Amino acid sequence: MSIAITNTLLDKTKDFSIDETLAFLANEFKGKVVFSTSFGQEDQVITALIGKNNLPITIFTLDTGRLFQETYDVFHKTLKKYQIDIKTYFPETSAVEELLNQKGPNSFYESVENRKECCFIRKVAPLTKALKGNEIWITGLRAEQSENRNDLDLFEYDEKFDIIKFNPLLKWTLEEVQKYIDDNNVPQNALHKQGFVSIGCAPCTRAITADEDIRAGRWWWESSHKECGLHQK
Template sequence: MQQLTEKYNIELSEKTIVEKLQFIAEQHPGKVVFTSSFGYEDQVITDYIFKNDLDIKVVTLDTGRLFPETYKVYLSTLERYKKNIKAYFPPTKEMEELLDKKGPFSFYESLENRKECCFIRKVIPLKRALEGNEIWVTGLRASQSNNRSEMQEFEFDGGNAIIKYNPLKDWSLEETIEYVKANNVPYNILHDKGFVSIGCQPCTRAIQPGEDFRAGRWWWEQGSGKECGLHEVK
């Protein structure tokens, strides 16, 4: 698969995003999945997929702690495109054990606890969503954080044994917003209130002018890399 990522990076470099999405859907029929959290970036990709009726599954990870506004854009997206978005949830047993042992806000107490919560609520459902697929489409942009600055458009995710395609890798936040507005794509209204990266409600806040893009995620942590484990840091 590593060789295939290198091949795709070279051979598809001149194609448009829609052409690349169409290509991977044709080359990997029924085995391409896109994970959406309904942020600006994900809504752009959802629009590309649904508007062009591409054979790419769109799924979301419902952690059980999402903002009401996130559910609203989820519903707006279903109503707009009349397409299915499959939800994956945390495993009941592990979730119950975590709450029984550590309570509902253990993630504030230590980095270890926070990563444990993220693992149960996000990583385990992600593994289920990716199972049986060959290409994972994401909404990652290189400028979102230092951890993502060196990523490739196509890259091999060894942890999940899957090829990851990052179509918006070189897009700026401004370009992303411009696409959403120009195409009247449903978006999370929290973006209008300073939330640039939106995750679970207890773990996300708006950022202030001049703050880093990821400053609003796990805002009480310092030097943690501000990642939840969904995307392997190289």
């Protein structure tokens, strides 16, 4: 059924602009459309589109407890600029306490399994709570972010979370994202000017060089698919 809805949405919105599609979804799925932001460049573009059009779309973020101060800074600037609400979800205190008591604060460096455990507690579990009861999940995914995302479509059914994803910036280039930010004076994480492209938790993110893959700065010590479990691709 959800796959059929996905195909219907692809057809109905094929000639819409991003603004028109966001407005259409907000009207078609009243109170059931959410946007997850981590305050990266792509997410800031989408927040600007929602904010300037005053769309009834719930914006939320996941505070893992290990974020950069620069991320909190752009969070604050975004609230002030667009006068919007951004709901914050935290990991369960007991789960974090148990993890640190059993394995210490840096267990994620020791194995992919440990890293995914930390990501699950700090990100996946809170995301599951945030998405519950909703029908459309708006994301900032772009095809060029990784090879795994090249075959994504604008609308996708996410079986793991039983929800339809809308990826409005899927075909945008990083240059197009940056141009929108510059042209519209959108608040931007200061780390982007320091070589950080994909920004997550502070201990798991580093700057990249010009010849490195866009996701190379995430979990740089391991050779995995560079995903945390929020998105399968």
